[in-house]
Amino acid sequence: MHIEIMLDKNQKISQPVIDAFDAEVNRRVTAIFPDAVIRVRQGSYTKIEMPGLKVDEDRRRLSDLLQNVWEDDSWLIEVTQRAPKA
Numbered sequence: 001m002h003i004e005i006m007l008d009k010n011q012k013i014s015q016p017v018i019d020a021f022d023a024e025v026n027r028r029v030t031a032i033f034p035d036a037v038i039r040v041r042q043g044s045y046t047k048i049e050m051p052g053l054k055v056d057e058d059r060r061r062l063s064d065l066l067q068n069v070w071e072d073d074s075w076l077i078e079v080t081q082r083a084p085k086a
Contacts, residue, residue, distance in 0.1 A: 001036045001052030003029065003062070006043030017076065018042065024075035028065055033058075 005025065007013055022040035029036045048066065053059045069075070 001033055001050070003036055003038045003052075004047075004049040005038070005040045005066070006045065006047045007040070008046045009042040009044065011046075013042070020075050021069070024069050025066065028069055029062065032061065032065065 018040060026038050029038055050059060050062060
């Protein structure tokens, strides 16, 4: 199963935030779908593709999980802790 998440580059999301989001999505998704291959990148608009998911229930579970990751900003704490001090 492949999952591709594109984040709108016009939102100006920093690379450390994208990397942290990628790591958190990978951690949570592979706990439920161990064979998942996830790619998070910037694109011209925000889009999620899940071509390997044919069962509606799995698509719903994955959509809910991705929404939860985005809304739960606890994974951002790591990014702010790693940021260089000015």
